[in-house]
Amino acid sequence: MRLIVLAAALLLATPSFAAPQVATDQGPLTGAADGGIDSYKGIPYVAPPVGDLRWRAPQPGPHWTAPRDATAFGPICPQHATEGLIARANLPQGEDCLSLNVWTPGGKKRPVMVWIYGGGFTQGGASVPRYDGAALARRGVVLVTFNYRVGRLGFFPHPALEDANFGLLDQIAALEWVRRNIAAFGGDPGNVTIFGESAGGVSVDMLMSSPLAKGLFTKAISESGGLFDPTTRIEDARKGALDFAARLNAKDAAALRAASVDAVLKADDDDDGPVIDGKVVTEDPRDAFAAGHQAAIPYLTGTNSAEGAMLGANNSDWLSKPFAAMRKLYDPVSDVQFAQALFNDKFMAGPTDQLARAAAPRQPTYVYRFGFLNARARQRGDTGVPHGGEMVFVFGFGALAAFAPPQDTAMSEMMQLYWTNFAKTGDPNGAGVPLWPRFEGAGPQTLVIEDKVAPVADFRKEEFDAVSRARIPRP
Numbered sequence: 212m213r214l215i216v217l218a219a220a221l222l223l224a225t226p227s228f229a230a231p232q233v234a235t236d237q238g239p240l241t242g243a244a245d246g247g248i249d250s251y252k253g254i255p256y257v258a259p260p261v262g263d264l265r266w267r268a269p270q271p272g273p274h275w276t277a278p279r280d281a282t283a284f285g286p287i288c289p290q291h292a293t294e295g296l297i298a299r300a301n302l303p304q305g306e307d308c309l310s311l312n313v314w315t316p317g318g319k320k321r322p323v324m325v326w327i328y329g330g331g332f333t334q335g336g337a338s339v340p341r342y343d344g345a346a347l348a349r350r351g352v353v354l355v356t357f358n359y360r361v362g363r364l365g366f367f368p369h370p371a372l373e374d375a376n377f378g379l380l381d382q383i384a385a386l387e388w389v390r391r392n393i394a395a396f397g398g399d400p401g402n403v404t405i406f407g408e409s410a411g412g413v414s415v416d417m418l419m420s421s422p423l424a425k426g427l428f429t430k431a432i433s434e435s436g437g438l439f440d441p442t443t444r445i446e447d448a449r450k451g452a453l454d455f456a457a458r459l460n461a462k463d464a465a466a467l468r469a470a471s472v473d474a475v476l477k478a479d480d481d482d483d484g485p486v487i488d489g490k491v492v493t494e495d496p497r498d499a500f501a502a503g504h505q506a507a508i509p510y511l512t513g514t515n516s517a518e519g520a521m522l523g524a525n526n527s528d529w530l531s532k533p534f535a536a537m538r539k540l541y542d543p544v545s546d547v548q549f550a551q552a553l554f555n556d557k558f559m560a561g562p563t564d565q566l567a568r569a570a571a572p573r574q575p576t577y578v579y580r581f582g583f584l585n586a587r588a589r590q591r592g593d594t595g596v597p598h599g600g601e602m603v604f605v606f607g608f609g610a611l612a613a614f615a616p617p618q619d620t621a622m623s624e625m626m627q628l629y630w631t632n633f634a635k636t637g638d639p640n641g642a643g644v645p646l647w648p649r650f651e652g653a654g655p656q657t658l659v660i661e662d663k664v665a666p667v668a669d670f671r672k673e674e675f676d677a678v679s680r681a682r683i684p685r686p
Contacts, residue, residue, distance in 0.1 A: 230282075235392045238275035242313075243282045248345045251396070252312040252338075253285040256388040257381070259307035260360065265468045266372050269309065269384035285310035287336030288360050289472050291481060297334050306364070306472050311357035311385055312337055314344035315396045322634040323398040325355045325389060325428070327382060329409025329435075329599070332484040333362045346607030346623075350631040353398035357385040363479040364472075368445045368486050369452040371464040375445055376491040379421070382414055383491070386427040404430040404634040408602055410484075412436020412512075413496070416566060419506045420499035421491055430637055432630065433512040433566075434605075435598055437559040442495040445486045455479065497562065500569035509637035510570050511630075513579030516661075517595025518559040519551030530554055534681060540674050553678060559598075561675040567650050576650040577639055580670060582661040586616045605630055625664070 231242045231249040242251035257269035264270055286305035290297070315321070326342060328335040337356035344354030358381075359365065365378030374380060390400045405428045407415045412433035418424040419431055458478035461467040485492050499505050522530070527550030534553060543549040560580070570576045581601040584593055588600075604626040608615045615623070629639040629647065639647050645664045650656045655666035 232278060233395050235395060237272055239278040240281040241278045245345070246349075248314055248316055248348045249396075250312065250314045250345070251281040253283050253310045254281055254312070255285070255307075255309065256311045256357065257309050257384050260309060260364075260377070261306045263468060265306070265364070266367055266369075266374075266377060266464070268374050268377070268380050272388075284312065284338035285358065287338060288358055288362075289364055289476055290330075290334050290361050291476060291479070292334060297330065297336060297339065300336075300339050302336050302338055308358045308360070309381055309384075310337075311355060311388065312344070313393075313396050314348040314354040315398065316348050316351060316353075318397045319394075320399040320402075321397045322352045322631070323355065323389060323393050323400070323403045324352050324631070324634050325357070325386065325403060325405050327359075327405060327407030327411035327414045328356070329407065329411040330361060331481075332366060332378060332410045332413075333479075333481045335359075335361055335410070340609060341602055341606055343606060343609050346609070346612075347605075347627060347631060350627055352631050352634050353393060353396055355385075355389055355393070357381075359385070362481065363455055363475060363483055366483040366485060367452055367455070368448045368488070369456055369464075369467065370449060371467070374490070375448075375488045376485050379414065379417065379485055379491045380423075382418065383421070383424050383427065386418075386424065390427060401429065402634075403428040404432060406432035406434065406630070407436070408434040408599060409436065413438065413485075416496040416500075416505075417442075417485060417492055419508070419510075420494065420496060420504050422493065423491055425506065428506075428508070430509045430634060431506070431511070432633065433510075433563070434601060435514050435518060435559060436512065436563065437514070437518065438495075438497060438562040439558045441497075442492060443484075443486045445488045448486045451482060497565060497569075500566045503569075503573055505570065505573075507574045509575040509577075509633065510567075511577040511579075511633050511639060512563050512567055513581060513658075514555070514560045514563050515596040515598065515600050516580060516582030517551070517555070517593075517597050517600075519553070519555035520595065520597040522551050522554045527551065537677060537681070540677055552674075556671065556674045557678040557681065560671065561678055564670075564672070564675050565679065571650050575637055577633070577647055577658070578650040578656065578670075579647075579658045579660055580667075582659065583622050585619050585622075601626070622660075626660075 240251050255272050257272045286303045288308040289304050337358050347354045359378045368375035413436045415431050415433040459470045524547045527547045530550040530553050531546040541552045567578045604623045628644050632641040633639040647658045655668045657670035659667050
C-alpha cells in the first residue's frame with residue numbers, strides 16, 4: 212500500500228510538459244517538442260488549390276479559433292512519383308497540398324532558412340525524411356519547408372488561364388506567409404535565406420530576379436541549380452499546353468478544372484516547368500544576372516563533382532560522338548565518362564559558374580564544388596558525388612546520425628556551419644571551418660570540398676568557356 216501511495220505521489224510531483232503553442236495570423240497552432248526543438252507541421256499557408264481554385268494563383272488561407280494540431284505533415288502535391296526520394300518515401304498525395312512546416316529552437320530574432328525542394332518541377336515534397344529541419348534548427352536558425360505545385364498542376368501556360376507559373380506563385384506565397392508569421396516562431400522576418408537544390412536551386416535563381424518576390428528574402432543559396440535550356444517563353448509553350456488540354460478533352464478553363472486529378476496525371480507528359488510569363492518570370496536567369504537584374508544580396512552557389520552521372524550509361528552517344536574534339540580538355544577512360552563530364556560542365560557547373568561571375572561584381576558571392584565521398588560511396592568505389600549528394604550533409608543524418616562514421620559526421624557539421632553562418636551573416640566563414648574566399652574573378656575562389664577543403668583558382672574555367680560556346684542538341 213505504501214508503495215502505491217508513493218508511486219502516486221511521484222506521478223503527481225512529475226512536471227507535465229505541455230505541447231508548444233504559437234499564434235499565427237490564421238489561428239493558434241499546437242506543435243511538438245523534441246530535444247530542444249519545437250516543430251509545427253502541415254500548416255495550410257494558402258487556400259487548398261482545388262475545384263475552382265485549381266490553376267489559379269494562391270488565395271488566402273483558412274482561419275480557425277481553437278488550437279489546430281500541427282504535428283503531422285500534410286500530403287505532397289499530385290505527381291508521378293516513379294523514382295528517387297519521393298518514390299522511396301511513398302508519401303501520401305492530395306490536391307489539398309499547400310502546407311508548410313517549421314522547426315524552431317525558440318528565442319527571438321533568429322535567422323530564418325526556407326528550403327525549396329527539387330525534382331525537376333515534376334516531383335518533390337517537403338515531407339521527404341531527408342528534409343527534416345531539426346539538425347539545422349539546432350544550429351540556431353528557424354527552418355521552414357513547404358509544398359508547392361508541380362507538373363501540369365504547377366506549370367500550365369494555357370491561354371484560358373490567368374497565370375502559368377503556379378508552382379512559383381506558391382513559393383512566393385510561402386515566403387509572404389513567412390514574412391507575416393515567422394516572428395511568432397522566434398524568427399527574424401528581416402533575415403530570411405532561401406535555399407534549394409536542383410529545381411529548387413533554379414527556383415532560387417528565378418526568385419532572385421522576380422519582381423513579385425522582391426524584398427521577401429535577404430540571402431540565397433542555389434545548390435546544383437543547373438540551367439539545361441533557355442527558359443521557354445510563354446507563347447512558345449502554348450502548343451504543349453493545348454495538346455495537354457486536348458488529351459483531357461477540355462475546351463475551356465471550367466472543363467480543365469472539372470477533370471479528375473487522376474486524369475490530369477495520366478495526361479501529363481512531365482514536359483513542363485517555369486516559363487517566361489512577364490509576371491513571375493520576366494527573363495531567363497542567365498539574362499537577368501548578366502544584366503544585373505537579380506537581387507543584390509549575398510549569394511552562395513555550387514554543384515557536385517559528378518552531376519553528369521544523371522546522364523546514365525545508355526544515353527550518352529548524343530554528347531560523346533558529336534563533340535569528340537573537346538576530349539582533349541578531359542581525361543576520361545571511356546566515352547560514357549567523357550559524356551558525363553561534358554554534361555556536367557555544359558548543363559550544371561558551367562551555368563553555375565556563369566551566374567556567379569555575373570553576380571560577383573554586385574554582391575558577396577561564394578562558390579563551391581562538393582566532392583566528398585561518404586562511407587557507403589567509398590565502399591562502392593564511387594569516383595564523385597552525384598546530383599543531390601550534398602543534401603544529406605546539409606540536413607544531417609537524422610535518425611541514422613548515431614551510426615554515421617566520424618568522418619561523415621565531421622563533414623556534415625562543417626557543411627551545416629557554412630550554411631547557417633551564411634544565413635546568419637551573409638558570409639559562410641566562422642570559427643571551426645576552413646576559409647572560404649569570396650568569388651571575385653581572380654585568384655583562389657571556388658571552394659573544393661573533398662577530403663581536403665581548399666579554394667582553387669579558375670576552377671575548370673577552360674572547360675566551362677569551351678562548352679558554353681558549343682551548340683549541343685538535346686536527345
